[in-house]
Amino acid sequence: MDLEKLLSDRLAPAFAAVAGGPVDPLVRRSGRADFQSDAALALARRLGRPPRDIAGAVLAHAVLDDIGVSAEVSGPGFINLTLADRALADLVAGLAGDARLGVPPTATPQTVVVDYSAPNVAKEMHVGHLRSTVIGDAAVRLLTWLGHRVVRVNHLGDWGTPFGMLIEHLIDLGEAEAAQHLSMGDLDTFYRAARVKFDEDEAFRERSRLRVVALQGGDERTRRLWRLLVTQSERYFLTVYDLLDVGLSGDDFRGESAYNHLLAGVVDDLDRLGLLRPSGGAECVFPPGFTGRDGAPLPLIVRKSDGGYGYPATDLAALRQRVGELGATRLLYVVGLPQRQHFAMVFAVAEAAGWLRPPVRAEHLGFGSILGADGRMLRSRAGESVKLVGLLEEAVARATDLARSRNPDLDAEAAAEIGRAVGIGAIKYADLSVDRTKDYVLDWERMLALDGNTAPYLQYAYARIRSVLRRAGTAAQPDAPIVLARPDAPIVFAQPAERALAVELLGFAGVVGEVERSLELHQLAGYLHRLATAFSAFYERCPVLRASDELRESRLLLAGLTARTLRQGLDLLGIRTLARM
RNA sequence: GCGCCCGUAGCUCAGCGGAUAGAGCAGGGGACUUCUAAUCCCAAGGCCGCAGGUUCGAAUCCUGCCGGGCGCACCA
Secondary structure, three states, X not given: OOHHXXXXXHHHHHHHHHHOOOOOOOEEEOOOOOEEEOHHHXXXXXXXXXXXXXXXXXXXXXXXXXHOEEEEEEOOOEEEEEEOHHHHHHHHHHHHOOOOOOOOOOOOOOEEEEEOOOOEOOOOOEHHHHHHHHHHHHHHHHHHHOOOEEEEEEOOEOOOOHHHHHHHHHHHXXXXXXXXXXXXXXXXXXXXXXXXXXXXXHHHHHHHHHHHHHHHOOOHHHHHHHHHHHHHHHHHHHHHHHHHOOOOOHHHEOOHHHHHHHHHHHHHHXXXXXXXXXXXXXXXXXXXXXXXXXXXXXXXXXXXXXXXXXXXXXXXXXXXXHHHOOOOOEEEEOOOHHHHHHHHXXXXXXXXXXXXXXXXXXXXXXXXXXXXXXXXXXXXXXXXXXXXXXXXXXHHHHHHHHHHHHOOOOOHHHHHHHHHHXXXXXHHHHHHOOOOOOOEEOOHHHHOOOOOOOHHHHHHHHHHHHHHHXXXXXXXXXXXXXXXXXXXXXXXXXXXXXXXXXXHHOOHHHHHHHHHHHOOHXXXXXXXXXXXXXXXXXXXXXXXXXXXXXXXXXXXXXXXXXXXXXXXXXXXXXXXXXXXO
């Protein structure tokens, strides 16, 4: 049960009666009560009545007694709402019996296409791919859990002019040798070597040009070599996804090349719709409202002057395919913020062409850059982009060392498992716990800290609960319901910390629902941190195992529910929990 | 030149129309014969970049500045 929604539903009819029309009661958490409603203040002008009067009139209409809520007008016209302990306890008890922790599956399932990760064939994955992959994976997990049909699309960069030089380099190296390089994940060396030859060797450059033509012309041998590059790269990317613990599989690769056969149709149809305009030898669409450097209208170039297609055409073809063939009603593009204008133009053109129309929505989930300690874009010492695997391996190594130093008794295997869950969790959480649109600074000390809004802090809270449950002999399986000696024993609030924890637990559904809409995953992270903080205070002041019967049962239930909520919430973010750490 | 994003405690970040602007770190003071102290508690720390405006009420919305980042026709 979503507490805020419950209160909102109860207040809404009363507000409607007073205002003579529908009003959002604006219920939120309060420092002065459990919740508060701010709507009376906003209504004052419209109704020409003092806000306190309005609040009072609303309370006269509102039915709240039966759910154990007491309300009072406060300050300039706030309505403060407080739940009776008994009511709160009943609501929490309801959560305990619910496998979904109060979060109902969506009543309106959608088909959501999530476009994320998108590495380039024969190119190393770098930190820029980290955010797309991690954010996209979390979005997929959350929407799937809510009951939406989710289609993962890994828009692999597998086409374009660089493939001429890459294939020629492959031929120079010999297939076996090249495959060896690529499968070892040494993509950068391969790509750089090809690039150097391309830049320095005129003959190689000419071969590369011809090879691009052969590739586009469907030459059999060239296609086979291209396929080899793609397959080897995909194999490597899958090992990175495995290390990162994201759900992308081999079936989710849908490279740019997959849309080649649709590109001519896109251009033809745009032409038929009268949207196409030739400009500088290229075929363009000029969506209104976009201007370039010189103030002139900015084109989306769907066919280049050399007759080739660029990525705008590919993106339009993909969008059409996702709406038409896949039946998508929501399109998500997890791509960096610098591409904002590009997507705005693609969406504008798609709307103009009628390929994108309500209720189908397209959203660019843009994100900021990852910065180094110096506040600039993260670069290696040599000034190159940082290899993603290197970053992940360092995270795991640091977390493993940390685990070992904190707990010297750990055997190597246990330390490795903890190191992986904590290290990878820390790096993902650092990404997901901040506002997506902002740049953020990558700082090992902070993300691996056991204090603050970090993955280890949440994982530690979870591990402590598991330890208590283990000793209590209640739950063999992490997600199993807590087996209580006296199942009917009521939840009791002997300490404020217990009550505070209960209120926090009831907030899960509201947060998940909000994130479903906004995909602001840091809201979920923030909630989990508040929950863990509330639990830590509870843990400090409310001994579980040594408590007398009734209290012990009640506390076991609260602790068990907290564990399940943390586990579920972290799972939605793609972060593992550990029974011990 | 135009457009987008961002300026909140010394540092890293929440808050994005409502009551006294919140966390963590760093610095100060406390709590381990007690379920993992990898924790918790207390105190301190702020012209919310600047200036106008809208509003009963602005960190939050609007306008203009200042500072930082990123885009702006055939590379994806």
